Amino acid sequence: xxxxxxxxxxxxIALHLLAVPVIARANRVACYLSMPSEPGTGPLIAALRDxxxxxxxxxxxxxxxxxxxxxxxxxxxxxxxxxxxxxxxxRLGAGTLDTCEAIILPAxxxxxxxHRLGRGAGYYDRALAETSAPLCAVVFTHELLPAVPHxxxxxxxxxxxxxxxxxxxxxx
Numbered sequence: 013x014x015x016x017x018x019x020x021x022x023x024x025i026a027l028h029l030l031a032v033p034v035i036a037r038a039n040r041v042a043c044y045l046s047m048p049s050e051p052g053t054g055p056l057i058a059a060l061r062d063x064x065x066x067x068x069x070x071x072x073x074x075x076x077x078x079x080x081x082x083x084x085x086x087x088x089x090x091x092x093x094x095x096x097x098x099x100x101x102x103r104l105g106a107g108t109l110d111t112c113e114a115i116i117l118p119a120x121x122x123x124x125x126x127h128r129l130g131r132g133a134g135y136y137d138r139a140l141a142e143t144s145a146p147l148c149a150v151v152f153t154h155e156l157l158p159a160v161p162h163x164x165x166x167x168x169x170x171x172x173x174x175x176x177x178x179x180x181x182x183x184x
Contacts (some may be wrong), residue, residue: 022052024175025150026059029116032171032178034146038113040066042080042145045089045097050118051150051175057083068108070135071098078139080108094133109143117169119149123160126168126181140167148173 013021029035041060046053060067067083072092081101088100109115117136121129128149130136140147148171156172156179172179 018052021175022055025051025173026056028173028178029056030059035114038065040112041114042068042109042112043116044118045069047095051152069099072096072135076133076135078135079103112145115145116148116150119151121155121157121160122149122151122172123157124182127160127162127166128169129160137165137167146170
C-alpha cells in the first residue's frame with residue numbers, strides 16, 4: 013500500500029470505531045501504537061483524545077506480559093526488541109485493563125467467529141484472559157477471513173474493524 017492509501021485506511025478505521033457507542037462514550041480505552049506494517053492507529057488515538065477519552069497503550073515486559081501507560085503525544089516513543097513502538101511514561105500496572113470500557117488490539121488476521129491471529133507470543137491472550145471489556149481487533153480488509161487457526165487459550169474478539177467497516181463476530 014502507498015503511504016496515502018495507508019493514511020486513508022487509518023482515517024477510515026478511526027471513523028468506524030468512533031461510531032461505536034461503547035467507544036464513543038468511553039472514559040478510557042486501551043489501544044496500541046501501530047507498527048508501520050499494521051493498519052494505523054494514530055488518527056484513532058488522536059480523535060479519542062480530542063473527545064476527552066483517555067487512551068492507554070501497552071508496554072511489553074520481559075516476562076511476556078503487558079503493562080500500560082497513558083498515551084501522551086509529547087512523550088518519547090521507542091521501538092522495543094520485538095519492533096513494537098512503546099511510549100516512555102508512567103506504568104499503570106496490569107490491572108489497568110479493568111478500568112477500560114473497550115480494548116482495541118492488533119491482529120494479523122481475524123475470522124468470522126472472532127478468533128484473532130496474533131504474532132504468537134501470547135502477550136495479549138494473557139492480558140485479556142480476565143477482562144470483560146469489549147475487544148476489537150484492527151485489520152486490513154483482506155485480513156478478515158472465514159477461519160484462522162486458533163487454540164483453546166486464545167481470547168476471541170467481539171469485533172473487527174477494517175477500512176471497509178466494523179464487523180461483529182458470530183460469537184458476540
